[in-house]
Amino acid sequence: MQFTSDNTAAVHPAVWRAMMAADAADTGYDGDALSRSLDAAFTDLFGRDCAVLWVATGTAANCLALASMVPPHGAVVCHREAHIEMDEAGAPGFFLHGAKLLLAGGESAKVTPATLAAAIDPIRDDVHQVQPHAVSITQASEYGCVYRPHEVQAIADFARARGLGLHMDGARFANAVAHLGCSPAEAAGPVDALSFGFVKNGGMGAEAIVLFDVEAATVLRYRRKRAGHLQSKGRFMAAQIVAMLEGDLWLENARSANAAAAAIGAVAAGRLLHPVEANEVFITCTPAEREALRAGGFVFYDWGPDAARLVTSWDARDEHVAALARALAGL
Amino acid sequence: MQFTSDNTAAVHPAVWRAMMAADAADTGYDGDALSRSLDAAFTDLFGRDCAVLWVATGTAANCLALASMVPPHGAVVCHREAHIEMDEAGAPGFFLHGAKLLLAGGESAKVTPATLAAAIDPIRDDVHQVQPHAVSITQASEYGCVYRPHEVQAIADFARARGLGLHMDGARFANAVAHLGCSPAEAAGPVDALSFGFVKNGGMGAEAIVLFDVEAATVLRYRRKRAGHLQSKGRFMAAQIVAMLEGDLWLENARSANAAAAAIGAVAAGRLLHPVEANEVFITCTPAEREALRAGGFVFYDWGPDAARLVTSWDARDEHVAALARALAGL
Amino acid sequence: MQFTSDNTAAVHPAVWRAMMAADAADTGYDGDALSRSLDAAFTDLFGRDCAVLWVATGTAANCLALASMVPPHGAVVCHREAHIEMDEAGAPGFFLHGAKLLLAGGESAKVTPATLAAAIDPIRDDVHQVQPHAVSITQASEYGCVYRPHEVQAIADFARARGLGLHMDGARFANAVAHLGCSPAEAAGPVDALSFGFVKNGGMGAEAIVLFDVEAATVLRYRRKRAGHLQSKGRFMAAQIVAMLEGDLWLENARSANAAAAAIGAVAAGRLLHPVEANEVFITCTPAEREALRAGGFVFYDWGPDAARLVTSWDARDEHVAALARALAGL
Amino acid sequence: MQFTSDNTAAVHPAVWRAMMAADAADTGYDGDALSRSLDAAFTDLFGRDCAVLWVATGTAANCLALASMVPPHGAVVCHREAHIEMDEAGAPGFFLHGAKLLLAGGESAKVTPATLAAAIDPIRDDVHQVQPHAVSITQASEYGCVYRPHEVQAIADFARARGLGLHMDGARFANAVAHLGCSPAEAAGPVDALSFGFVKNGGMGAEAIVLFDVEAATVLRYRRKRAGHLQSKGRFMAAQIVAMLEGDLWLENARSANAAAAAIGAVAAGRLLHPVEANEVFITCTPAEREALRAGGFVFYDWGPDAARLVTSWDARDEHVAALARALAGL
Structure with a gap:
């Protein structure tokens, strides 16, 4: 009786069906009809313009999303138990070319404006210290706790006031929305980018990078390919995501x-x-x-x-x- | 009637069956039984000890393999029309942390000891110039041409004499073996690492990095994770490869x-x-x-x-x- | 009788005097009066707003300047015998985080709009290929040849039309100006950044990165420190440059x-x-x-x-x- | 009356004299007689074989030294107030290609085997977490405190037991030796590499990377050039160091x-x-x-x-x- 990880769960039958239906010839990479449908599907879901890229893993989703906000000489502020800090093998350092993670505290792996401020206020505004460029939060958190919409909003206000981008690691975003009983837009709040996870929730190997800064997609498409994450039969990845969205599966x-x-x-x-x-x-x-x-x-x-x-x-x-x-x- | 690319082809029914059979709970990442079976399967196939890692794309396979041979301050010598030079969006520069590609000529995108020598002989042995650390060849080449075993051997001899590692991009390795009518071991020759492609040949999204330098696998397992390429439901990737090997599919x-x-x-x-x-x-x-x-x-x-x-x-x-x-x- | 390199030449007596005069206590790094005087001094010299950073080597100057124009997934187009390609040990790959050099031809190591076009026109505008973001030319060239003002202008027009930044490696910029008998502004033309060399011309260990895109200086100040190039006794570097400018030494x-x-x-x-x-x-x-x-x-x-x-x-x-x-x- | 920083101090007259004496033509870069004398000079000083490279800054010295011990996917353990963490603008992330700093505690910015163990013991030995590859300590520490020889030895024993390299940031190594009244060899203990600082102690712009792992020098010479730190008139850097060593200045x-x-x-x-x-x-x-x-x-x-x-x-x-x-x- 498995309670180890949601990674060990099965792929949902509807996902299987969608993948098999995608087995007809179509354009390679992300030129297929399913991949091209994602921007509109997520724009519908969130009621905000967005551009969407699929990748196979949460690590790739998080790190590519952050790469759109943080230069190599900058830093991301996150909880000290954040997945990007603890369990991604230094992938942020790789994808961000040496940028740093600055660690904040907070109950149950949730940061607050106060813990974020405590982490970055001591940083002198000079060239000797690495400056923060973005905040990353995890919804639901690494301890299975959920940010309320007003909490996300407060963090977003803090980020905006400090000139920082805001990323949400949503490996379990679906679980957060289910808990909150609100819309996905409310659960995400005004983040700039969301890693929307499907693999732990009935998918096989497809996550969505949802970019509410639509312009950022152009660069990320190059970066995704450059990281070896542009699969040539992308239609099977898009199919998984489309199936998961259908009927709010x-x-x-x-x-x-x-x-x-x-x-x-x-x-x-x-x-x-x-x-x-x-x-x-x-x-x-x-x-x-x-x-x-x-x-x-x-x-x-x-x-x-x-x-x-x-x-x-x-x-x-x-x-x-x-x-x-x-x-x-x-x- | 599609003649655009083998990327548009369907997934083979046996691959589908194997993936569906893998849909039982098992350990995440590459701890599942199928993933753990790969080293032995390829050791059998090649008659040489090897360690095998799956990744989703040929770009990731090539660049991770090269990362085991080439330090950031070094270079890879390849044909000027090699896929790693032309069609991987600079992924070698990313995975190898700024290492360089040195370009050699040759008919039909095949290098020879002579063209390799012409590319690297002018490099002065001093710290002002980037030194080669590995050769990468493509079997079959980007123009669909196949290195004969004696040609691979000659290149391997050259590489050894110059202290260079040898990598083979085998996105279409199967087609090369089929053409040669020899064993896979003969078609690969004494390379140090082979990117053995399956996606273009009936797979969905799984390639094998075959490391004949078995020790190199330890570092590459970290590097794979760090590049976001360690899928959490790796059993579905291993299943594809196992299915492709079975009965020499x-x-x-x-x-x-x-x-x-x-x-x-x-x-x-x-x-x-x-x-x-x-x-x-x-x-x-x-x-x-x-x-x-x-x-x-x-x-x-x-x-x-x-x-x-x-x-x-x-x-x-x-x-x-x-x-x-x-x-x-x-x- | 030395004709090996201008690197073996002596330091000019006026440079020695200026360095010794700088030996009074002053603010560390680049906060001293001499360092702070450089922006104005070069703005005077070129008759254009600019921001100036000193570094110890031409390699650092070139690569930091290029880092202000080229993202990690991009490329620089330069002559195939350019110093950045031939003699900087892969420093562009390091400072630009894996960005690529695309090589163009041209007589006497001078590129032309035609040779630049020949180098980049074959690049498909898709995510599989590395896209150029800047052009780098060397004034005087690696073969001691000088771009005429109309030649620089033509290259700048080409760069602008293609959306590319323009960098000039001026390790021997002084020699170019001396040959042309024109103003430094005419010899530089409308470049975005110039590595203005002094070491080969009577200095000891200080080159100037002249940024005509003044905004770029903010990021480069971080990047310089991050590359270990912000010397703590920067006054001695600024002193060299100030001495070289004085009386047009x-x-x-x-x-x-x-x-x-x-x-x-x-x-x-x-x-x-x-x-x-x-x-x-x-x-x-x-x-x-x-x-x-x-x-x-x-x-x-x-x-x-x-x-x-x-x-x-x-x-x-x-x-x-x-x-x-x-x-x-x-x- | 200046008590801001030892960076504001003057250059010692003996250093000036040595630099001026070096103003004769000699081979460029580090091919000059003074640069070539450094290995022997430090081998004498420490009574242990070593290879020595000059660089202009402590940041470059620290980060190049660490680059000889830590791969891009690894980590350095250091005190949470270490200079490499606090005041080098993320240079370790740049020079080590995204490797991480793991932070340990300890009084007065000095780590102990216990604080090091507390920092790294929780790291799981799996590919999801970044593994430590080296320890870096600062002698004297960032709070002006000095490791006793037995303390360095204990840390070295810990490092060896864990398979970690050991680096010493000796920006103020001279002050530590002066305090201890012991030999430099005793103050350094069995470290693998030492950044021996001179700039804060009467030099102008030259620090020594002392590599007790002599083999590591070959790669570091490439890395130094690649980082733009191989000055073409290196004789002036070597001259400073030679002058500082002479008569134990x-x-x-x-x-x-x-x-x-x-x-x-x-x-x-x-x-x-x-x-x-x-x-x-x-x-x-x-x-x-x-x-x-x-x-x-x-x-x-x-x-x-x-x-x-x-x-x-x-x-x-x-x-x-x-x-x-x-x-x-x-x-």
Whole structure:
């Protein structure tokens, strides 16, 4: 019973169908009809002009998006537990040609204007210090917590006031929207670029870089190719995204995953390290307890010496979730 | 009737089946059983120890492979019409952190020890000039021509004598092997790394970096992740490659594509700009002739003012090939 | 008797005096009065607004200047024998983060609109190919030849029409101005940035990056520091440049060097590989003749198997020049 | 009365004399006799084989040295207040092609094996996280504190045990040696590379990269040129260093600067934020007190809201130091 990662989940049948339907000859790279439909589809979804590029991974999406905002001599401010800092193998340094990450604090891996200010206010405005050029936030955060629209707005106001771009790592953006019950536009707020994730949510290998600064797309198209991310059969990537948007499948899948996490969180209320708002549950859990759970057939990650991370997926089976809830209750 | 590019071809049914079979939960990234099977599969195929990493594109495969041989202050010697020079948007400069490409000549986009020597002999051995660290050759070449085993060996001898690594861009390696009728090991010769292409030959989005310098894999695994090329559902990439190897599907597909090209080349013998050895046919063709062909329903690229490029795929339909042959004969 | 390089020449006494006069405490880096005087001094000299940064080497000057025009995914077009291509150890790839050099032809290492067009016209306007963003020309050229003002203007018109920036490598700009007998503004034409060299012309270790796009200076000040080129005792660098400008010492020194070269060129007219317009003389010269010259006490570089390069400096001694002229005449 | 920075100090007369003596024609770049003498001179000084390269700045010295130890996908561990982190404008990211700095704690900007371990122990040994490849320490530290030989040894043992290179930023190495009263070899311990600073200690613009891994020099010579740091009249840089070594001028100058700092520290004992071990004094100092000092003619930097930094130089005048001591005593 898998609670390791939403990366291990299956590809949604509708995504499979769309990919197979894309198996007719069409123009290579991103010249096909499906790829060309994405700008309009996301403009509809967000009610704002945007340009959209597919890439295979969240790392590529985040780093290309940031490359449109930050010069090699600049910096990105992010949470010190942000994925771009912790789990992308230094990809920001690669894609941004040596630009720096400046680390801010904040509860549950969420920054605030105050923590951002604390990170960058000490920077002298001189050529000896690296200056920030953008803020990157993760929606939902690395601890499965969700920025409220007013929180995003406050960060955006801060960024604007400081002349910084704003990027949102939305590897689990769908889960955030599902939790908030608002529109995607409200959950994203006035960000300049959003990495809209699909792989963890029923896709196979396609994420969308949504650029609300439409002009930035021209350069990013070169940068994507230059990074080896312009797949020659791009129609299969676009097909995944189109399928996920159709009938709001992305939202439906996220709701399933969130509901499973909520069910688990409900029985583990006393153990929660963070509020359960998306599809991740972080609990205190001793080594003995973890052993007991694993003996019961549950697969998951340790989270330091006395905690565990439980991730639910769009295809979480009710009986597995119920079994885990029972097991946690019985610890 | 598509003769534009083998990128527009369909995904082979066996590849689809393998991908769907991979849709069970397994470890993320490259920890799944299929990904872990690749080293052994290619070691079998080549009869030499190797380590294998999947990536989605030929550009990523080429540039990561080269990154294992060439430091940022070094250079790669390649043909002046090599894909890495002409059609990868400067990706070598990105992945190799500013290393240079040194350009050599040669018929039909094939280098020789003599053309390589002509390119690098004038380089003074001092710190003011960029020194070569590797040679990259393309098998089959960008003009669809195939290096004979003795030619690869001669280049490898040259590289060794000069202390250079040797990389082979095998985007159409299968077509080269099919043409030569030899083993893959003979077609690759003693290269240090091979980008073994599958996308143009019935795959969807997976190429194999085959590292005969097995130690190099450790660093490349970091570099792959850092370049955003470590897909989280890597099992679907490995599945494609495993399916292509099974029963030598890669070879069968390449034979089909080569046969179609040969049929076209046979009727256009007087027009051929290069021998037809793989799945590409380059012919002289006036604008009026191209217009006539297009009016007949054939889709293909111009190749300069008075020529055309015709590419055949593994799934080329006999009636389309026959129709094109007739049309060419009738020009 | 040194004819190897103008790098071996002495530092001019006025430069020494200015450096010693700068040995009083002043603000570090480029905050001192001398450094702050440079913008105005060059604005006077060129009659155009400019911002000026000192750096220690021509390589740093060229590459920082180009970094203000060319993004990492772009290219610079230059002559195939340009210093940035041949003798800077790949520094453009380093400072420009992997951007490419596109090579053009032209007599005596001078490009023309036609040779530039020949280099870039074949580039397809798509994301697979690296697009040019700037042109770099060398005044005087690597073969000691000088662009006439109308030639610079024609190149600038070409660059403007193609949307390209224009950089001038002026390692021997002074020699070019001395030859032309025009104003520095006329010799530079409407370039966007000029690397104005002093080291080869009586300085010790200071060159000026003259940015006619004044806004570009803000970013370049960060980039200079980031490249380790912001010396903490910058006053000694500024002092050199100020001394060279005073009383047009730069022009006087260049005239001396040019005159020496002209004297040598005059006796070697039948051997000249390029017109002698600055302070370099390239002559056909057999190995036996070179041996004879060396036996006579002359030091210089071979230039391939049957030629020699003779470089004169601001401090060339008349008797050495006369001796060389005699020796050449007597060969 | 200058206490702002040792960068504002004068060039020592012996350095001037050596530079002027170097003004005879010699081979360009680092081919001159003085440059070629450096390996032997430092090998003598340290009693260990080493290869030495001059560069103009500490930033270039640090970053080139680190480039010999850390690949682009790796990291350097340093103190969170290290100069390479705080005051080099992101130069490590540039020279190391995007490699990361991992930040450790420690009193007075000195790391310990424990703080280093705390910084790197949480790093998982997988490809998603950037792995450390080197440690960099500053001797004397950014707060003017000195590592004892046994402390350096402990850090070196830690580095070796973890497979990490060890670099020492010795911008004020001379001051550290002067404080310790030991040999330079003892003060450096078994580091792999040392940036030996001269500019702050009576030089003009020359620092030495001392590579105890002699093999590393070959690559660094290319990297230095590629970074625009191979000055063509390198003899003037070598001359400075040779002069500083002669008769242990470097040590004598450092002793003077240290003595001045000690005198100031002695009267400000109750205000000291860090022990005074080199030539920097950090004291608590209210805005009103700072104003009073400045009204008395003393120039120095604020260090946050309630502190000041006072730096002494080799040429600190006794009467200035005495005056400052009196002023501090009288606050």
